[in-house]
Amino acid sequence: MNSDAVLIFTPIDYKYKDADTHYAPSLGLVALENYLYSNGKMIDILDGSIVYNQNEILAYITKYKPEFVGQSIQLISYENSLEIAEAVRSYGGINIIGGHHASQMYEAILINQHHLIDYIIIGDGEEGWLKLLNSDNIESIPNIAYYKDGKVCCTYNKPFDINLLPIDYSRADLKPYQKRLKESVFSDHKYDNYLRIYSHKGCGNRLNSNACVFCGRADQGVRFKSAELYWEDIKQCAMEGLTTYIFDVGDDLLFSEKWIDEVIACKPKISQTYELGVFGRANRVNHKMAEKLRKLSVVDVVIGFESGDEEVMRRCNKLDSTPAQNILAAEYLAANGIDVTASYVLGLPGDNETSLKNTVKNATKVYEIIYSELGRAPKEMVANLIEPSPGSPAYKEILKRFPEKYYQKDILSLEELQRDYFRCFFNLESAKEYNDFRKMLGKYANEIHSLVDFADSQGWLNEEL
Ligand code: B12
Numbered sequence: 245m246n247s248d249a250v251l252i253f254t255p256i257d258y259k260y261k262d263a264d265t266h267y268a269p270s271l272g273l274v275a276l277e278n279y280l281y282s283n284g285k286m287i288d289i290l291d292g293s294i295v296y297n298q299n300e301i302l303a304y305i306t307k308y309k310p311e312f313v314g315q316s317i318q319l320i321s322y323e324n325s326l327e328i329a330e331a332v333r334s335y336g337g338i339n340i341i342g343g344h345h346a347s348q349m350y351e352a353i354l355i356n357q358h359h360l361i362d363y364i365i366i367g368d369g370e371e372g373w374l375k376l377l378n379s380d381n382i383e384s385i386p387n388i389a390y391y392k393d394g395k396v397c398c399t400y401n402k403p404f405d406i407n408l409l410p411i412d413y414s415r416a417d418l419k420p421y422q423k424r425l426k427e428s429v430f431s432d433h434k435y436d437n438y439l440r441i442y443s444h445k446g447c448g449n450r451l452n453s454n455a456c457v458f459c460g461r462a463d464q465g466v467r468f469k470s471a472e473l474y475w476e477d478i479k480q481c482a483m484e485g486l487t488t489y490i491f492d493v494g495d496d497l498l499f500s501e502k503w504i505d506e507v508i509a510c511k512p513k514i515s516q517t518y519e520l521g522v523f524g525r526a527n528r529v530n531h532k533m534a535e536k537l538r539k540l541s542v543v544d545v546v547i548g549f550e551s552g553d554e555e556v557m558r559r560c561n562k563l564d565s566t567p568a569q570n571i572l573a574a575e576y577l578a579a580n581g582i583d584v585t586a587s588y589v590l591g592l593p594g595d596n597e598t599s600l601k602n603t604v605k606n607a608t609k610v611y612e613i614i615y616s617e618l619g620r621a622p623k624e625m626v627a628n629l630i631e632p633s634p635g636s637p638a639y640k641e642i643l644k645r646f647p648e649k650y651y652q653k654d655i656l657s658l659e660e661l662q663r664d665y666f667r668c669f670f671n672l673e674s675a676k677e678y679n680d681f682r683k684m685l686g687k688y689a690n691e692i693h694s695l696v697d698f699a700d701s702q703g704w705l706n707e708e709l
């Protein structure tokens with residue numbers, strides 16, 4: 245190991261159904277590596293989602309004893325992250341964690357694990373990570389939480405300037421991801437490669453309504469990259485011959501029509517062909533917008549349809565979209581040759597057999613629209629089981645109801661959280677009532693998934709669907 249530090253995407257607990265779409269290195273860690281590299285630091289990335297398993301990561305840590313170890317963690321990988329942190333602590337290394345889950349849980353984590361976790365990065369990690377490696381004075385480092393003199397301390401908040409440099413995958417070994425893509429039925433083996441970029445950070449939905457009831461996203465406000473840098477990102481991915489499919493992880497590419505117009509206006513010549521997948525919000529899709537997306541080579545839009553039931557949709561907090569609007573968006577997009585990945589969440593507040601039937605009807609309608617316009621089923625459709633992520637409105641409700649179980653607790657089980665969510669929102673007290681309800685949700689998820697060849701749903705136990 246010749247690097248200055250190691251960044252780990254911590255493996256999840258595989259009792260939960262893992263995502264299939266590990267077709268690209270973690271963009272968050274690549275963004276950190278890029279920034280550090282541009283500042284003269286070499287970083288090793290250990291991707292625990294497909295490249296390394298937990299034991300291999302522990303073996304690496306024990307062998308090379310890196311001084312700085314950063315982990316990107318989630319609710320379902322947290323306990324593994326503590327095991328890795330213990331290994332690092334055993335030789336006196338420095339443990340840093342980041343990502344949305346760490347940002348939401350920093351207080352509880354530091355109260356319980358300050359013997360293991362030295363620093364938590366809240367939000368953007370680029371500058372904090374660099375300054376920690378440079379051993380700068382802690383108070384001068386942005387976005388850091390740490391434990392000192394019996395209390396949790398935070399430094400000042402500073403969003404990273406996302407216009408500094410394009411995303412650069414040239415140092416990443418893409419072979420394991422290509423293999424995964426080749427083995428998956430995603431897109432019927434149309435693409436040899438898949439990479440992620442981001443046009444913006446933050447969620448526009450949170451500006452005019454509360455967050456969706458399940459969403460534990462930690463960043464605030466919405467920031468777009470300049471149109472010029474956005475094209476640099478696409479060029480880096482496409483022109484180098486690296487990929488034929490690029491997915492933009494920004495929450496809603498359509499958030500600013502003015503920005504889309506700027507991007508279209510400065511489109512450079514790109515000789516390599518590529519296709520773009522994006523997230524979008526249904527209420528912003530109309531015929532004109534669909535035409536603009538075509539100009540950007542968008543071939544599919546993932547939309548959080550959430551539910552096919554109007555009342556459930558309202559209680560989910562997605563206040564500016566309705567199931568009818570979702571269908572209309574699918575029609576506009578399909579009429580312009582663009583596929584739609586409808587993403588549903590089952591078990592939303594108010595869900596019952598009638599609303600779930602409405603959701604299946606809604607999904608069937610999407611299938612019919614895409615089939616009639618594109619001559620095939622949608623490439624993908626997902627029915628997730630609700631995950632009340634820390635930071636979400638649902639989690640806050642659970643915390644209020646069961647403070648003795650959740651207040652300042654850092655080790656959480658997703659399965660238990662879901663159990664307590666159904667207690668809070670559905671009064672499902674007995675194990676039988678709960679299990680029957682969960683089984684019913686699984687049955688409707690299977691119905692939705694049967695409409696398509698590929699469904700990368702989340703929130704379920706591994707063997708559940
Ligand atoms: C792409 C994506 C995926 C992909 C790829 C994941 C990957 N390997 O990177 C897939 C589909 C596999 C996936 C899976 C899951 N995801 Co996901 N995913 C995203 C998505 C859309 C984009 C992430 C991204 O690349 N952002 C762009 C980069 C640049 O930003 P970033 O990742 O936030 O990283 C920055 C900071 O967070 C910080 N940082 C992050 N890690 C670290 C680590 C250190 C040491 C430091 C210093 C800093 C730092 O610095 C980075 C640079 O600024 C986000 C939503 C979004 N739009 O952000 C959800 C999101 C991150 N996912 C989420 C969840 C819950 C999951 C799952 C756990 C769901 C599930 N139950 O299966 C799974 C986990 C599967 C697994 N094996 O790990 C949630 C997290 C919520 C939370 N509170 O934790 C999000 C926010 C979606 C949401 N709205 O709820 N996901």
Ligand code: SF4
Binds near residue numbers: 448454455459495548
């Ligand atoms: S789930 Fe809802 S609140 Fe969360 S990022 Fe998506 S639109 Fe925004």
